[in-house]
Amino acid sequence: MLAEIITIGDEILIGQVVDTNSAFLASELNKAGIRVGQITSIGDQREQIVTALDEAAKRTGLVVISGGLGPTSDDITKQTLADYFNTKLALNEDVLDHIKNLLAARGVEMNERNIRQAELPEGCRLLHNASGTAQGMWFEKKGTVFISLPGVPFEMESIMKDYALPRIKDFFHLPPLRHITVLTHGLAESAMAVKIESWEKALPASVKLAYLPSPGILRLRLSCFDPGMQDGCDPLTEETAKLRFLIAGHIFGYNNDTIEEVTGKLLREKKRTLALAESCTGGKIASLITLVPGCSEYFLGSVTAYSNTSKINILGVHSASIEAHGAVSQVVAEEMAHGARERFGADFSVATTGIAGPSGGSIEKPVGTTWIAIATDQTMRSEKFSLGEHRGRNIQKAAVAALFMLHKELMLLT
Amino acid sequence: MLAEIITIGDEILIGQVVDTNSAFLASELNKAGIRVGQITSIGDQREQIVTALDEAAKRTGLVVISGGLGPTSDDITKQTLADYFNTKLALNEDVLDHIKNLLAARGVEMNERNIRQAELPEGCRLLHNASGTAQGMWFEKKGTVFISLPGVPFEMESIMKDYALPRIKDFFHLPPLRHITVLTHGLAESAMAVKIESWEKALPASVKLAYLPSPGILRLRLSCFDPGMQDGCDPLTEETAKLRFLIAGHIFGYNNDTIEEVTGKLLREKKRTLALAESCTGGKIASLITLVPGCSEYFLGSVTAYSNTSKINILGVHSASIEAHGAVSQVVAEEMAHGARERFGADFSVATTGIAGPSGGSIEKPVGTTWIAIATDQTMRSEKFSLGEHRGRNIQKAAVAALFMLHKELMLLT
Numbered sequence: 001m002l003a004e005i006i007t008i009g010d011e012i013l014i015g016q017v018v019d020t021n022s023a024f025l026a027s028e029l030n031k032a033g034i035r036v037g038q039i040t041s042i043g044d045q046r047e048q049i050v051t052a053l054d055e056a057a058k059r060t061g062l063v064v065i066s067g068g069l070g071p072t073s074d075d076i077t078k079q080t081l082a083d084y085f086n087t088k089l090a091l092n093e094d095v096l097d098h099i100k101n102l103l104a105a106r107g108v109e110m111n112e113r114n115i116r117q118a119e120l121p122e123g124c125r126l127l128h129n130a131s132g133t134a135q136g137m138w139f140e141k142k143g144t145v146f147i148s149l150p151g152v153p154f155e156m157e158s159i160m161k162d163y164a165l166p167r168i169k170d171f172f173h174l175p176p177l178r179h180i181t182v183l184t185h186g187l188a189e190s191a192m193a194v195k196i197e198s199w200e201k202a203l204p205a206s207v208k209l210a211y212l213p214s215p216g217i218l219r220l221r222l223s224c225f226d227p228g229m230q231d232g233c234d235p236l237t238e239e240t241a242k243l244r245f246l247i248a249g250h251i252f253g254y255n256n257d258t259i260e261e262v263t264g265k266l267l268r269e270k271k272r273t274l275a276l277a278e279s280c281t282g283g284k285i286a287s288l289i290t291l292v293p294g295c296s297e298y299f300l301g302s303v304t305a306y307s308n309t310s311k312i313n314i315l316g317v318h319s320a321s322i323e324a325h326g327a328v329s330q331v332v333a334e335e336m337a338h339g340a341r342e343r344f345g346a347d348f349s350v351a352t353t354g355i356a357g358p359s360g361g362s363i364e365k366p367v368g369t370t371w372i373a374i375a376t377d378q379t380m381r382s383e384k385f386s387l388g389e390h391r392g393r394n395i396q397k398a399a400v401a402a403l404f405m406l407h408k409e410l411m412l413l414t
Numbered sequence: 415m416l417a418e419i420i421t422i423g424d425e426i427l428i429g430q431v432v433d434t435n436s437a438f439l440a441s442e443l444n445k446a447g448i449r450v451g452q453i454t455s456i457g458d459q460r461e462q463i464v465t466a467l468d469e470a471a472k473r474t475g476l477v478v479i480s481g482g483l484g485p486t487s488d489d490i491t492k493q494t495l496a497d498y499f500n501t502k503l504a505l506n507e508d509v510l511d512h513i514k515n516l517l518a519a520r521g522v523e524m525n526e527r528n529i530r531q532a533e534l535p536e537g538c539r540l541l542h543n544a545s546g547t548a549q550g551m552w553f554e555k556k557g558t559v560f561i562s563l564p565g566v567p568f569e570m571e572s573i574m575k576d577y578a579l580p581r582i583k584d585f586f587h588l589p590p591l592r593h594i595t596v597l598t599h600g601l602a603e604s605a606m607a608v609k610i611e612s613w614e615k616a617l618p619a620s621v622k623l624a625y626l627p628s629p630g631i632l633r634l635r636l637s638c639f640d641p642g643m644q645d646g647c648d649p650l651t652e653e654t655a656k657l658r659f660l661i662a663g664h665i666f667g668y669n670n671d672t673i674e675e676v677t678g679k680l681l682r683e684k685k686r687t688l689a690l691a692e693s694c695t696g697g698k699i700a701s702l703i704t705l706v707p708g709c710s711e712y713f714l715g716s717v718t719a720y721s722n723t724s725k726i727n728i729l730g731v732h733s734a735s736i737e738a739h740g741a742v743s744q745v746v747a748e749e750m751a752h753g754a755r756e757r758f759g760a761d762f763s764v765a766t767t768g769i770a771g772p773s774g775g776s777i778e779k780p781v782g783t784t785w786i787a788i789a790t791d792q793t794m795r796s797e798k799f800s801l802g803e804h805r806g807r808n809i810q811k812a813a814v815a816a817l818f819m820l821h822k823e824l825m826l827l828t
Contacts, residue, residue: 011626013450014593015441016635020432022455027429036427038462041436041453044624048452071604072625073614111608133604152627154804179428190485190547194525200487210458211486212425213566221430276718282704283697286718290696293772293805295720301728302718304690304700310715310758314728344724358707390568391707 001174003029004056005039008049008067008077009151012041021066021149021156028160033174034062044068049080057144062168064160067151069134071113078137081148082121085139089119092126092135099133127163129155136163145171180240181212181221183257184250185404189213192220196246204235215393216400217259252407259403260288266410267298267348274406275344276302277315277336279327280354280370284399300344305336315339326365328353330382333371337382341375348409349375350402357391370398374409381409415588417443418470419453422463422481422491423565426455435480435563435570442574447588448476458482463494471558476582478574481565483548485527492551495562496535499553503533506540506549513547541577543569550578559585594654595626596634597671598664599818603627606634610660618649629807630814631673666821673817674702680824681712681762688820689758690716691729691750693741694768694784698813714758719750729753740779742767744796747785751796755789762823763789764816768801770808784812788823795823 005025011017019041026036037060042048056063068077082089096118103110117133120126127136127147134150136159147164149156187195189211200209212219220243224236244251253262267274276285286302289295303314308327311317316339321331336351354370361367368387373380385401387394419439425431433455440450451474456462470477482491496503510532517524531547534540541550548564550573561578563570601609603625614623626633634657638650658665667676681688690699700716703709717728722741725731730753735745750765768784775781782801787794799815801808
């Protein structure tokens with residue numbers, strides 16, 4: 001079973017908006033056992049939409065469309081769909097009530113454009129948008145299903161999950177497709193390729209491997225289109241087990257795990273609390289940790305000490321240490337970690353100090369120089385990193401490196 | 415002049431990776447005066463790549479391809495391109511030297527896969543990748559230009575900017591295209607549409623308007639394909655001036671400005687320093703502010719006070735205030751702001767306290783309830799927000815709302 005995704009919006013074609021909807025839709029379709037053959041992004045233009053629908057319908061049985069359903073005049077998808085399916089727009093009273101209630105709850109006055117959002121092409125099935133005014137729609141034409149969803153990500157996501165996917169699963173009866181993604185840290189793509197080369201070459205035809213690198217993290221995705229038992233064994237599980245054996249020390253999680261979730265889970269399981277002292281990462285580590293629901297169980301807080309004065313006054317760093325070694329130094333990183341642990345009364349603390357760039361570097365300490373320290377009641381561990389020259393990436397890399405150091409420290413606990 | 419973008423990678427089609435490269439490429443091409451007609455994402459499959467190249471070449475004079483050039487066996491773009499252009503791969507000694515030097519500097523040993531990265535299709539022009547091993551390539555066939563770039567974003571970006579775009583500008587001679595994006599806050603899409611309706615209807619044919627909503631921010635993009643002087647005036651500048659007049663109070667910036675940059679610029683210009691006390695935003699505001707290079711000039715630091723104890727011990731919040739009003743309350747927000755301002759010795763401080771969710775809500779204070787306070791030497795201002803139910807979005811919205819409150823406060827300064 002093959003599907004295609006079409007995202008509509010001039011804002012995509014001029015690069016003002018990153019098309020995250022495609023990734024969400026592709027991920028959900030894959031999980032449901034539907035392979036996505038192509039993703040096409042086009043503008044808010046009638047002929048382009050019609051051509052893209054025609055082309056996609058030639059190649060596939062399911063076309064999921066996102067975007068162009070807003071209340072403004074540049075959004076022409078709904079009228080184009082009505083024409084494409086030889087039908088006309090008609091006011092849907094239920095949808096009008098829903099929009100009325102929604103706007104009333106937000107304290108927003110209803111205008112004519114909102115009323116027009118309650119018009120749907122006759123003959124389409126409504127896919128309810130509980131949290132927005134632009135509704136989802138389901139069309140069928142010559143055996144192909146077309147689903148139209150709004151472009152606002154969280155509205156699109158909930159319509160897809162709650163209404164479109166259940167109907168897709170009912171409509172198509174498909175063989176399962178399964179993925180296992182192994183999350184690793186500490187080996188670059190080519191080094192990993194060499195390390196697992198002989199295993200990779202011996203993979204059965206039913207299992208496909210892909211390398212998915214991102215800053216600091218390399219994900220290895222194993223896919224199996226026929227994950228049933230073959231000769232008494234499941235090839236996906238078996239190959240994953242072999243891979244785990246080969247690279248055990250580099251694995252930190254699986255599938256949609258994030259390093260902040262995995263680390264948070266370890267803190268909870270091992271009943272340890274955490275505090276942070278961030279300089280170069282500027283709140284990034286705290287921000288990652290607090291994305292995880294329930295983090296208040298183990299996360300006490302953080303000081304972002306951007307100025308030397310705040311390092312001294314709030315974290316108790318010695319001014320003599322800064323004078324002798326500079327703010328970006330092992331001594332200051334360790335004193336920051338020590339201070340955060342004490343101030344917050346935490347079991348573990350992590351501190352970062354570095355030169356994020358683009359300015360502030362010297363020959364001795366170029367941009368990217370970063371010290372990370374981890375303190376517990378037993379130990380103080382610190383490590384120096386030479387990151388790159390790009391501010392945003394340096395912050396990201398340092399934050400991820402700090403979480404990995406913490407993860408490693410927690411794994412050592414019995 | 416029309417171009418198309420093709421991004422190659424199974425990881426895009428299963429939704430494990432968001433295709434940010436397309437947005438970057440589209441934005442750069444647009445700035446150069448080249449309109450992007452379509453973006454197509456396909457898998458690492460020979461036939462799909464060939465078909466996509468053929469189709470794109472039929473519609474356009476420039477095809478920019480990204481992805482599939484890595485050292486691993488799932489990356490087949492380079493061999494496919496060699497076959498597509500009827501040529502064969504040959505070792506390029508200069509590229510080999512470059513890869514050798516690059517790996518040596520990283521302390522990585524060269525392996526056979528890296529050597530193969532120095533092989534290029536004969537007859538293509540090299541687009542140098544200063545920071546990576548996968549090179550960019552320029553092909554010409556029947557009047558259409560094909561550019562192949564690696565998928566690693568920062569490598570792709572620097573090849574595009576430093577080598578591909580200058581050559582594109584040389585090769586094609588094109589009329590200019592100009593955009594002005596007006597960044598607004600405080601009006602939803604449909605309310606904005608009503609507010610500027612008569613202006614929008616009277617826009618000249620050469621000026622196109624698009625609404626680009628994102629959480630807390632609505633961008634209005636005006637585009638003009640022929641931005642020269644018409645009857646002695648420039649329609650883009652003129653229409654932007656009218657729009658500014660209509661919605662002045664909602665505008666915070668233009669084009670690629672971010673609220674954190676604009677706010678930072680105001681702090682610098684007005685010579686004020688800033689400190690933060692974050693609870694529900696968990697470091698997000700600090701993380702946004704410190705993304706801006708040079709922020710240490712005005713940003714002193716932040717306390718992420720996730721536990722009540724840390725609110726009391728580090729920020730000096732009164733335990734009686736927490737007992738009487740709860741941690742999520744106006745009183746506590748204001749005491750946090752006061753404490754941050756004092757501890758860091760800052761001119762301005764911003765504090766957040768709220769229920770980010772998904773748990774922790776009550777009937778009186780449902781998930782999304784958030785207090786934000788701003789303290790100066792003259793004033794204490796606080797505001798209550800009722801955000802949504804989604805943790806990540808609540809954090810994002812609260813951080814953006816706090817930055818807007820700060821921006822407004824700074825604008826009041828003379």
